Amino acid sequence: MRFKRNKSKKSLINQANLSIENIKSQLNHTSDLKDREIHSNNQIYIILYINSLVDQEKLESKIIKPLIKMENNNILNELYSQEISTAKSDKKAISGLLDGYCLLIKKGRNNEGFLLKTNASTDRDVSEPIVEKTILGAKVGFVESLDKNIFLLRTLTKSPDFTVKKYTLGSSTTTNVSLVYLDHVTDPEIIKKVEQRIKSITLDSIRSEGNIQDCIEDHTVTPFPQLLLTERPDRASANLKDGRVALIIDGSPTVIILPATFMTFFQTPDDYITRWWLGSFFRFIRLISYIIALILPALYIAFVSFHYEAIPLELVYSLQSSLSYVPFRPFMELMIMQFSLELLREASIRLPPSVAQTFGIVGGLVVGTAMVEAGIVSYGGLIVVALTSVSSFVQPNLEMSSSIRIIGFPLMLLAAIFGFLGIVIGVLFVFIHLSRLTSFGLPYFSPFVPLNMEEFKDTIIRVPSWMMYKNSENSPHYKQEKRSRKWKLDESEEPY
């Protein structure tokens, strides 16, 4: 290592003296590293490129052809490449080659090197997002290309404030990451923090957004995600306009939005497309379903094993009648059911969609009823588990809905041991935990803790957009025009 570093220093001093042999050996004489010598105007040029990374046609028509036909030796004017930079060192040349550039070396006393953009793209077409579906929202999802994703974001966020910062992460294999934000809208503190944290990543290689997430989130020991992963450009763009930062990773169709608070995970583009009554209703349903999914199994256990006097009389008898055949304790009964549901869920992801449907019917209906009839679970337990899983599917964000499962099991356990008391204690702990969490220094459970009435306009309900303006000066958001419905005043003043 030490030796290598010395070498690169040396080549920095002795500018623009590129050693072809050195580059080749650094790339381990890989067989897809090709070179070609061209004689033109009494000058020898050597083109070095990695065969698999460059667009062959681009290379031929835009680099090699003009190079051969070249009249003078001014490369910068004669070649058709959209991006030309000088390679000042072997190291830079190598990283350029790995990015799909081709290296043009002008032989001479000093080997002058130029990096020309010829990279091939494997972009797929923009398609509809699969996980985050909406009814009315845009039918566009992010793709695996960094540039295309930035393009998608930019078209939705036309502003001179739109800023992109590029980073290259990973020491043995590199990954390009772009930080996107709206200057003047985003809190500079947050940008500073994000930059600092990204720069501190010293991972060997970045495999997925999970690696970055692990490295930059505030708290790792929590079931609650503090970064929002989205595959929707409209969602990302809306968050940028709200003063958040987007982190785009090359090769991944998922964009990280940060900092995310608890309520961010309950917002969907649909809320803002539909009228505000409907949007508020959906938002409310989502929150309720989150609570149901979290507490319902625990409540069932507590009711059935401690507090059945709190159930209405008729229900007691019907619950009891199906429970009396179940040989397990309520906790085990629900665990068996939950576990088999998790199996079904996991299995259906791996199956092709055509089979998955049949599988869902066989797995869900047949196994469910058979389990009740065999006396493994009771009707009550089946209803509870089914309702819980339906409620957890309501969550628009995958990570948030899996947090339910992580917290739900301990809650069930507490309910099985202490009844209602256990649930109260468990929920209390969850609240305390939520209140203590931060996301890039911002309180995670805001606007509930600390209480901020101004922010409630876009949490449990969504108020009409003309009411969304912010009063507080230090808010990182756009100061929205307060009087978007001023026309009403104007119209009423018109004489008949």
Next chain:
Amino acid sequence: MRKIELFLIFFILPLLAGCWDERLLKNSRTVYLSGFDLVENGDYQTTSIIRDMNISESSRGEISISNQLVTGKGGSIKEASMTIDQSVPGNYDPAKGRTLILGIDVAKGDIYNVLDSLYRDPRVDLNAKIAMTDNSANELITHLSENEVEKGEYLYELIHSSETHSEIQDITLKSIRTYLFDEGKDFMLPYLSKDEEDNEVKIKGTALFNDNSFTGQFLSPDESTLLLLFMETQSPKALLTEQLDEKAGGSVSYNVKSVSRKLKLEKEEKVHANIMLQLDVEIVDYPPDHLDKQETIIFLENRLSKILTEKADGLFKKLAANQSDVLGLGRELIAFHPSIWKEIMGVNYYEHILINPEVKVNVRSSGIIL
């Protein structure tokens, strides 16, 4: 190592049976109706119906209901329920019992003796209705268990509907306790009896209590409605029917919409309680019609006022004879005239109170026709 131990403990914990105060629903035998009787040599007898619902395996989810009648005797109510517990599979659990029936022997004694164990159990439904029967509770419950199998909470609904028609006082396990320990207030309980002709359990009226025991006298539903009006605790529905003479068209039914009571207590030789009751009524049944005419209304108002004043006189004589201060005049005296109360306080304070009721009826509405 410690972490593994901790993990093992938490993993095994839910598998261990018998958490401290766990009461599994499937192991409990839920009582739906209980009755208490006094039997020979001072023992208590508890009679309960345990209801079971069976989902039949063969005919896919068809539900059949069966009632199990259980009885147990013991020196106390708790002992009696322990005796029952020994005879039923599972845990005998009176917590869900929504109706409690007191046999006539129990009601004649201090009923708190029976209720005490119920108050000590934190799980007992405090909104349970209490009623007494003119016979032994055992007989009534046996009859119910044989004949009312399919009707969910028959007795509870029966009592509840009478309450909504202002026929009986709204008494629950919770509210009765204040009456039991209030020296200036008595109460009345629904008086159940088995109608031999129809072979059905009916509410015959309300049983008057003095202190904690049954006086032996009960009021008819009409009388208790009137009494509830005097107490200003009637439900939105308080339907009364009065017999008028032939000339005036037979009878009139009316619903009391609102009540205002003026109570004046004066100490002379005795304590005089002058109660002026203003009733705003709605005529609901009056075939002769012509309620648009002022004369008809004035005639009705006068007649009804007169009839009701007479009835009230009779009613309060009945209360005085049994020393049952359902109206709570003692409480009134304690609160507003402590000096008078000091003179007459004691077990028989009601003897010193003379009630002069006066009823004034105002016809306010006649339904959607005149």
